[in-house]
Amino acid sequence: MDTVLLLHENELTCTQFKDHANQRDITCMAFRSFTCFELAVGCAAGICLWSRNKDRYTLRMLTDKRHVYVTSLAWAENGLILISASLGCGNIIFWQPEMGEKMRFLLGGRNGFSLLSYTPDPGFIFYAYSDAGASFCKYDGMKLFEGTNILSEKRIQSSTWTQCGSHLFFVEKDSCLLYACVAFPDEGVVLDPDVLWKPQVVADLDRVTCSGQHRACGHIQSIAIDPLDIYMAIIFKNQPFVLICFLALSQVLPVRILPRNYVTYNGNSTEKEQVYPTCVKFTVCQSKPVRSLVIAWSTGQLQRLVYNAQSPEEALSRMSTNSNLNQLKWTNYLTIGYGPESEMVVFK
C-alpha cells in the first residue's frame, strides 16, 4: 500500500502520489477543508501532507517519536488542526501544520488506537483502542474534555458519524449487530452538564429480508452514511453484495434502519472466484447536487450509483437509481475518499 491514486473526471485519468522513502503502508487519508488541494495521508512513518501549488505537488512529513502506523486522520477547526491516532503510542496528537506545533493527549495510555472518528458540529471524537474498548471525548476548539468509556470488552471494527453529528454508528469485530450511540446531556443542577453516551442495538443483520430476497448476511465489515443522512450502505465479510438501508434517525425514539435493496456486481466476472466489495463510500459532487455511492470491487473496478433524493420522503417514494460500472480496472483498493472537486482518492 504505497501509492495514492487521485482519479479525475469520472475515473478516466489519474495522478499518482508516490514517495518510496516515506510513504509506505498507507491506511487512511483526509482532505483538508477550505483549500484547493491538501491531502493528509496516514502511513507507517507518520503523516504525509501533500499540497498543490500551481500544478506542482509537494510533500511534507509530520512525524512524532512513537507515532507510527497511523490508523485514522481527521481535520478539525476548518482545517486548522489535524487529529491523528496511531498504533504506536497511546496518545492522539493534534497537529497544527501551519504553526508547526503539536499537542499530545494521553488517553488511557494503552497500546494504541485502531480507529478515530470526528464530527465537527458538536466536536465529538470517538476513538477505539487497538486491544479492546472505546471512548468518547469532546473537543471544543480550545478545550478537550476527558472522555467516557462506553465499552471495554470487544474491538470496534468500523464506525461512522451521521452528518449532523447526532448519532454514531459502530460495529464490533466478528459481530452481526449494528449499534448506535446518542448523546444524552446529563441534565440536572449542573452548569456544564456531562454528556452521557448510551449505546443501543439498532439491528441484528444476521439474516435480512428486503426487495423480495432473503439473505444471510453474517459479520459486518464496514458501514457508510449518506451526507444527507438518508441512506446507509453496509458491506459484510465474504458476501458479494452491498446492502442499502434507509435511516430513521430520532433523538427520542430508538434509531431504526429499513433495508432497501441489495447491490451486486453487474459486470462480467470471468474469474472463477466470487467478486467481493472491498470498500464503499458516499461521495458528493460540488458542482451538481448529486450524491453517489461508490463501491470498489475486488476485481479492481469502481461502481457508481447516483442518488437524487433530497429528503427521506422523496427517497421512500423513489425506488430506482442509475448505476454504472467503470470499465477500467485500476487495482486493489483499500479506502475511498472524496475531495472538494469530486475527485476520488484510492490506494494501491
Place this chain on the structure above:
Amino acid sequence: MWLTLNKGLLPDYLVEVPFLIRRLLVYRFLCATLYCICMEFGVLAVFLLCVILPVKGSPISWLCYVIKWTFFSIYTWILILPLFIGIGLYGLLLCRMHNIRPECHHVLFDRFKHNFLHKFYLMCITVALSCYTTWMYKGYIMKQLTRSEQLVMKITYADGYLMAFGNLCGLSYFFTQYAPSSFKGFKLPIASSAVLVRILRQISRSSLKEAVKTTLISATVFSQFVCDPGHDLLYHSWCLGMAISIQLHLARCIYSLVWQEKLPLSLQNFYPHSANIPMHKLLLKRLKVWFCYGVMLPVHYEDVKDIENSRKLPLFMALDCGVLHGFQMQAAMEFSATINKPIMFKQIFNVDKITGCRSWRDLRNIVMGKVNDFRIELATLLSEYQSEGHDSPELTHPRQMRSIIRPCPETLCSQCRQKDIGNEDECSLTDPQPNFFQIYLIALRDKLANLIQQHWLYVKIDAFWHRFSGENNSLAELNRILISAEPLGFALQGIVSICVISLRKNDRYVVWDEDVKRIMKSVLELTKVLGALEDHEILNSGKLCSSYRLLRWTVLGSMYHLLSAYNDYLEVLLLDDWPLYRELKKLSRKM
C-alpha cells in the same frame, strides 16, 4: 550597559497599551506570581520532608518539623523574600519575550546579537535563582547533617560541594531548555480538565532524570579531586537538584498557563464607569465581596457589577493592539475559534437603538483596515525590491565564484591543450605509453589541484564571514511584516465566518451586501499580493519565514470559504462590479 539592562527588563507595554489591557496583564502577572509563591512554599515543604525522612521518627514529628520550618519560622520568611522577587523577575522576562514585537535584522550578525542578549538575561536569572535557592536550602541540609553527626568530611567541603552543585543544576536547566532554540513565546495550549496532573507528571519525570544525571556527574568529579562525598550528602544533593529543577519548570509552566488563559473578550463597545477603576480599588472590592460571601453578609450589588464588568475586554481593542504580539495572536485565535457559537453571534448583531449595529461595524473597520494596511505595505515593499533588482544584477548571485581553471577553448585539443588540431586522434597525449616523467608531471598537477582546493576553503570561510556580518538579507523586512501580521490571518477568518453564518441565518442576522463586497475585494487583492510574494521568493535567493505559509493558508482558506458560501449569489451581489465578478468566478472555478 546597566541602563540597557534595566530597560531590557521593563516591558514597554506599560506605556503604549490601553488601560484595560494593561490592567488585565498586570492582574494576570500578579496572579501568576502569587501561584508561584505558593508553589515555592510547596517545594520547600516537600524538600524539608525529604531531608527529614532518613532521620528516625514518627510521621507526626516529620509533619511538625516541616510546618515549623515553613510557615511558623521567621528565618524562612525572611530568606524566602528575595526568592519571590527573583521568580517575579523571571516571569517578567518570559512574558516580555512572549509579547515582544518581531524585529527586522538585515544582517545575520545583528540577529545573533539580539538573540544572544535575551539568552544572556535568561541565563543570569536562572543561575541567580538556583544559586540563591542552594544557599537557602543549604542551611537546612547542614543543620540536619551536623546534628546527626554523619558527615564524614569537613563542613567547608560540603558547603562548597553543594553550592557548586546548585549552580550546575541551574546551568544544566538553562542549556537543556533555552540554549537549543530561542524562546519565542508561550505556546497556546489546548487546555484539558486534567492538565495540571499531566503537567506535574511530566515535570517530575524530567526533573528526576536531570537531577540524577547532575548528581552522578558532580559526585564523580568531586570524588576524583577532593574526597568521597558519602551517600548522605549524595542523597541531599539529589533532593536539592530535584527541588531546583522542579521550581524552575513549574515557574515557567505557571506563567505560561496563566498568561495564555482564555481572554474575557466581549463584543460590546459601551462601557460603564467601572472600566476605569484602578487596580488596587478593584482588588479591594474583590476581597470585600469574597469576605462577604464567606461570612454570609449582604453584598453591595454595585460591587459585584463592577467586578463583572471590569473582567470584560473589548475585542476591537485586543485585535488592535499591535505592540503586544503574543497577546494579539491569542486574541485573534480565540476570536476565530469561538465565533461560531450562537451566543457570540447574538452579541455582534445586537442592534443598539441609538447607534445602529455598532459592534459589527467597529469589528469590520478595525480588521479590514489592518488587512488593507498590511496589503499596501507588502505591495510597496515588493515594488521597491523589484525596482532595486533591476539596478544591480550582480548582487543576486554573490555566492558564485569564478572558476580558476579556465575551460578549454574550442579550437584547442582538450587532451594536451596545445595544438590546434581538428582531429583529436593525432594528439600525442592519446598515446597510452606513460613514461616516468609524465607520471611525475601528472602527480605534480594533482598536488597543485589539492593546494588550490585548500585555498578554496579559505575563500569559502571568507565568503561565509562576509555573509554573516555584512550581507543584507533582502527579505528581512518582509519577514518582519509577515510575522507581525500573523494574527491578521485569524481575525480575517473570524470575519469571514461571520459573513458566512449570517448568510445561513438570513432572517435574523444580516450583513449588508456592501460589506460583503468590500471584504471579498480586500481578500482577493491580498491573495494576489501573497502570490506575488512567492514568485519574488523564487526569483531571489532569500527565504520567506514560516509565517508566510500560515498567512497563505488562512487567507486562501477565508477566500475559499467565502466563495463556496456565496457561489450562487455572486451575480446578484456584484451586479455593478463586472470585473470583480469575472475574477471571482474564475477563481472559484480554479478552486
